[in-house]
Amino acid sequence: MNISKFVTPEIIFGCGSLSQVGESARRLGASKVFVVSDEGVIRAGWVEKALHYLHAVGLKTAVFSSLTTNPKDIEVTEGAARYLASGCDAIIAVGGGSPTDVAKAVAILVTNGGKTCDYEGINRINRPLPPMVSVPSTAGAGSEVSQFAIIMDTERRLKMSIISKSLVPDIAIVDPELLRTKDAQLAAATGLDALTHGIESYVSLASTHLTEIHALKAVELISRYLRRAVVDRNDMEANTHMAMASLSAGIAFSNAILGATHAMAHQVDGQLDQHHGESNAALLPHVMEFNLPSCPQRYQKLAAALGMDVRGYDSLQAGAQAITAVRELLVDIGLNQGLAALGLNEAVIPALSSNALRDACLVTNPRNASRAEIEEIFRRAL
Numbered sequence: 050m051n052i053s054k055f056v057t058p059e060i061i062f063g064c065g066s067l068s069q070v071g072e073s074a075r076r077l078g079a080s081k082v083f084v085v086s087d088e089g090v091i092r093a094g095w096v097e098k099a100l101h102y103l104h105a106v107g108l109k110t111a112v113f114s115s116l117t118t119n120p121k122d123i124e125v126t127e128g129a130a131r132y133l134a135s136g137c138d139a140i141i142a143v144g145g146g147s148p149t150d151v152a153k154a155v156a157i158l159v160t161n162g163g164k165t166c167d168y169e170g171i172n173r174i175n176r177p178l179p180p181m182v183s184v185p186s187t188a189g190a191g192s193e194v195s196q197f198a199i200i201m202d203t204e205r206r207l208k209m210s211i212i213s214k215s216l217v218p219d220i221a222i223v224d225p226e227l228l229r230t231k232d233a234q235l236a237a238a239t240g241l242d243a244l245t246h247g248i249e250s251y252v253s254l255a256s257t258h259l260t261e262i263h264a265l266k267a268v269e270l271i272s273r274y275l276r277r278a279v280v281d282r283n284d285m286e287a288n289t290h291m292a293m294a295s296l297s298a299g300i301a302f303s304n305a306i307l308g309a310t311h312a313m314a315h316q317v318d319g320q321l322d323q324h325h326g327e328s329n330a331a332l333l334p335h336v337m338e339f340n341l342p343s344c345p346q347r348y349q350k351l352a353a354a355l356g357m358d359v360r361g362y363d364s365l366q367a368g369a370q371a372i373t374a375v376r377e378l379l380v381d382i383g384l385n386q387g388l389a390a391l392g393l394n395e396a397v398i399p400a401l402s403s404n405a406l407r408d409a410c411l412v413t414n415p416r417n418a419s420r421a422e423i424e425e426i427f428r429r430a431l
Contacts, residue, residue: 053257055260057194057300058217058218058219058220060296061073061223063224064224064285066224067098067099067222069222070099070182071106074180077139077182078139079108079139080138081135081137082141083110083139083140083152084099084143085114085144086142090144091112093230095184095230111135111137113128113131116148118322119318125151125155126164132155137179138179140179142181142183144185146192149183150190150197151200153211153216153218154168154198154200156216157174157211159179160178161174161175161176165209170211171212171409172213180219182218182219182222183218183222185292187236188225188236188288189242189243189295190242190243191295191296191298192299194221194299194303195217196216197216199315199325205404207315210408212409221296223292224292225292228291230282232282233279234383236291237275237382238325238330238384240279241327241382242325242326243271243295243298243299244272245333246307247294247301248333249308249410250264250305251264251268251305252340252348253415255304255305255413256301257304260300260305261301263301264297265350266297267294267295267301268298268354270297271294272355272374272378274290274291275287275291276378307410308411311410312406313423314329314332317331320393320397327384330385331391332426338372339416339422339426340415342365343415344368345364345367347368348372349367352367352370353367355370355374387431388427395428398427398428401427402424406423
């Protein structure tokens with residue numbers, strides 16, 4: 050018997066759907082909401098709009114925005130203290146992956162206690178979390194629908210993967226309008242993150258028919274619309290399709306998990322503290338080359354989803370076209386640089402490789418990787 054589980058939150062999608070945030074929180078039983086965001090989203094005006102809708106239905110609010118691009122355990126600890134002191138009973142994240150990851154981690158600590166690192170790994174949360182609503186402002190992280198929270202361990206200088214179905218928000222509100230205020234570089238990096246989610250979840254050892262549908266659709270949409278979204282931030286057709294792609298990729302990887310690209314990127318992010326999508330961009334083609342021999346038929350389907358004509362090729366040749374398509378996309382959106390250009394020193398590769406072996410995302414990579422093989426991928430990505 051082949052049994053699989055598939056988890057998603059309630060999803061509200063469409064331009065103007067931010068207006069549903071107050072009603073959504075009230076339906077979950079909230080009386081005072083802890084709004085987690087960042088300074089960029091606040092400057093763009095989206096938090097002010099969210100607060101308007103929350104106050105319009107009679108909810109009280111407290112805002113927490115002391116977080117950075119790669120959210121850190123010390124920020125989570127501060128957020129948990131602020132939540133408890135403010136008397137809130139629900140959490141809303143407004144922003145990209147960072148606010149949502151912090152919101153999830155805060156929810157863990159205020160109900161389960163301890164430190165963020167206590168929950169690293171899979172299914173270590175024992176007590177129910179406060180009601181959560183997530184409103185993404187980027188098309189990439191997929192955190193609004195995922196059972197992941199990725200938090201930086203500042204002592205070990207690596208990203209911790211916290212994985213639990215408890216972390217799936219109750220409601221995800223995906224409003225493509227919020228994407229307009231992100232610059233081209235962020236649109237490129239977040240879009241590449243979504244593409245990596247789609248590709249890695251599709252070839253994951255834990256993939257199912259349900260996750261494959263979402264993964265392939267995400268890859269297809271990104272290959273068609275990411276270039277447009279980067280060139281013109283006001284192209285609402287492109288933004289809407291990218292929002293849907295990110296959502297679909299998030300659903301796919303939340304249920305199928307990921308692979309070596311993310312296991313390795315988490316270590317790079319811990320060292321460099323730059324955008325996660327840029328780390329993925331440097332690593333993805335090289336991981337795809339490593340994985341191709343283990344599942345060429347899957348890469349063949351990815352190549353077709355990426356818009357490549359693979360007629361007349363055998364599966365291995367066709368699968369290689371998927372890698373070509375990714376490399377061409379990276380050039381077109383300005384992310385075709387290696388890890389060295391991002392600032393990674395080759396001397397840290399052995400330590401990063403050892404840490405990657407312990408990352409939960411590596412478990413579902415389609416090909417087993419030794420430390421030596423991971424080191425080699427890192428060096429090729431320099």
